[in-house]
Amino acid sequence: MTNANPNPLLEVDNLHVTFTTHGGTVQAVRGVSLSLKPGETLAIVGESGCGKSVTARSLMRLLPEHSSRITGGSIRFKGRELTALNERQMRELRGSEISMIFQDAMTALNPTISIGEQIMEGIVRHRKVSRSEARKQAIEILKLVGIPNPEARLKQYLHEFSGGMRQRIMIAIAVVCEPSVLIADEPTTALDVTIQAQIIELFKKLQERTGVSIIIITHDLGVVAKIADRVNVMYAGQVVESGTVDELFQHPQHPYTQGLLGSMPRLDMEKDVPLTPIPGTPPDLFAPPKGCAFAARCPYAMKVCGAYPPEPVSVSASHTAACWLQDERAQNVFQPPIKINIKSALG
Ligand SMILES: Nc1ncnc2c1ncn2[C@@H]1O[C@H](COP(=O)(O)OP(=O)(O)O)[C@@H](O)[C@H]1O
Ligand SMILES: [Mg+2]
Known part of the structure; x- marks a missing residue:
């Protein structure tokens, strides 16, 4: 506030x-x-x-x-x-x-790439960290946005998540680089x-x-x-x-x-x-x-x-x-x- x-x-x-x-x-x-x-x-x-x-x-x-x-x-x-x-x-x-979250996660996220790769992409690009560090940060952000079992979830694809979970993933991607x-x-x-x-x-x-x-x-x-x-x-x-x-x-x-x-x-x-x-x-x-x-x-x-x-x-x-x-x-x-x-x- x-x-x-x-x-x-x-x-x-x-x-x-x-x-x-x-x-x-x-x-x-x-x-x-x-x-x-x-x-x-x-x-x-x-x-x-x-x-x-x-x-x-x-x-x-x-x-x-x-x-x-x-x-x-x-x-x-x-x-x-x-x-x-x-x-x-x-x-x-x-x-x-500046980050943006769009209304429809299904079209804003890529269904052909794992969720983990999509989250890590931004981290690697903006923070210039190693892949293993990016993976750690991706797990942290998934935890923060309330996705249970983040280590396993990272390997999954968009269709394996519910609507609410997809929106949480979009939020994770948007805020991961603070x-x-x-x-x-x-x-x-x-x-x-x-x-x-x-x-x-x-x-x-x-x-x-x-x-x-x-x-x-x-x-x-x-x-x-x-x-x-x-x-x-x-x-x-x-x-x-x-x-x-x-x-x-x-x-x-x-x-x-x-x-x-x-x-x-x-x-x-x-x-x-x-x-x-x-x-x-x-x-x-x-x-x-x-x-x-x-x-x-x-x-x-x-x-x-x-x-x-x-x-x-x-x-x-x-x-x-x-x-x-x-x-x-x-x-x-x-x-x-x-x-x-x-x-x-x-x-
Ligand atoms: N790609 C586009 N081509 C032509 N007109 C557009 C395009 N995107 C939006 N507009 C027009 O701009 C206006 C504002 O649209 P928009 O910002 O999407 O409205 P909303 O308040 O519903 O988000 C609308 O009249 C819409 O028709
Ligand atoms: Mg609109």
Whole structure:
């Protein structure tokens, strides 16, 4: 959790990413800013297609080489500008300084190579140690992530592990070289609820041990409440609201965040609690609207919302919302339609 050092480890400023497709140019990420302090956990939430994965992959510079482009903004990590690094320099950072866990272990891991070889590969590459030392470290990390009988398990292949165990192996590979930033893109989505909770506990344990900063992309508010310090809410390639977990759960300021809180499932939720989907669909990112991207779906939209994009406004020192309702000249139409009880979200 948050540590005393206030300097950001990672700072993204006004990032823009586009994809060139047959249908034209997709503006997938449109001015995303975020910062991450040492030891902190930032959650990124938002509907499917809003640019969460593209933002995450930009940090790793793992976007499709030919079809995508970072067209603006900066990504500073420990004082270095990542957008300016070449592939060789990025390869040195990946795994050793910044690691990523993908949603689907089955496609992210190699089914034709033993688990041990896949874990040792990173250790040998980044730590320049002997194979026997790498093997020792691989056994240690498998123990740490909770895989029983690691000596024997090292020789096995992906298909010999359950879904939860595969996710633990991905985590082992991601953290074995003790990166300072761990990016987890929907790491629990494919797992059943009990295993999800165990994986979240594992992230917390790893963070306590190593002080790693975590960016977690998730659809689950229970996961957010359990692990995150702060939350960025994304909509149509932009961050529309950002604040601490308490601020966003108890005083959501952006109508989109309010809608999202009522529409997202939670780890701890009783089966019969109804979810209220936000009516309408996100805008077309081939031709994003010139005003607020959420205006067409917003119950409070004013004329200005369709005409000019809202700038982020500070609600508190740690809380911003990009919404015209925050303008002091706006009428007070604001009636948060739902209240989330953080105690119940925390389970
Ligand atoms: N390889 C790609 N080619 C073209 N468009 C893409 C590609 N990857 C992502 N996009 C587009 O970028 C936008 C953001 O995608 P993504 O970051 O994957 O969303 P999510 O928030 O669900 O992770 C989407 O509109 C998607 O269609
Ligand atoms: Mg995604």
